[in-house]
Amino acid sequence: MIRPGDRVLVKTTDEEIEGVLMQRPEIVPGNALILKLDSGYNVGIAKNKVKSINLLKASERPVATRREIKARADLPKVVILSTGGTISSKVDYKTGGTFPALTAEDFVINTPDILEYANIEARNISQVFSEDLTPKHWQKFATEIAKEIKKRYAINPLCGIG
Numbered sequence: 001m002i003r004p005g006d007r008v009l010v011k012t013t014d015e016e017i018e019g020v021l022m023q024r025p026e027i028v029p030g031n032a033l034i035l036k037l038d039s040g041y042n043v044g045i046a047k048n049k050v051k052s053i054n055l056l057k058a059s060e061r062p063v064a065t066r067r068e069i070k071a072r073a074d075l076p077k078v079v080i081l082s083t084g085g086t087i088s089s090k091v092d093y094k095t096g097g098t099f100p101a102l103t104a105e106d107f108v109i110n111t112p113d114i115l116e117y118a119n120i121e122a123r124n125i126s127q128v129f130s131e132d133l134t135p136k137h138w139q140k141f142a143t144e145i146a147k148e149i150k151k152r153y154a155i156n157p158l159c160g161i162g
Helices: 104-110 112-116 135-152
Strands: 007-012 016-021 032-036 042-046 050-057 077-082 089-092 097-100 119-124
Touching (some): 007 032, 016 042, 077 104, 104 112
Parallel strands (some): 077 119
Antiparallel strands (some): 007 016, 007 050, 016 032, 032 042, 089 097
């Protein structure tokens, strides 16, 4: 499968163009490919002119790193559930796009003062961009939040959380 960041050869009805397949920005219609040329310039190619796309070299995919957070016995516990999206993304300068890279732990590490007030349990429950969210994702988020509530509180079916 060819993905953004891969080096490709695109054969069109007019020419052959070699470059790095870029993530398509929202302002570019869905009927265009964007390639980064060796010169550093980008070129748009109408999909209806593309005869073939051949993978020349797959790119290495960036990987998010995980950091550990140490708890303190004298502080209350707070849970942070990360759902991905723009705030957890980093720019991939090879493709010109972004990818979800920051973990929930990274948010805590990047705001270390929060650890003076609470023990933070941080975990990812999703790595989805906002524009890709569906009601199924919202249901998953609600389910994960409910699991966290049930871990910490007795549930009274007549009164809700008790």
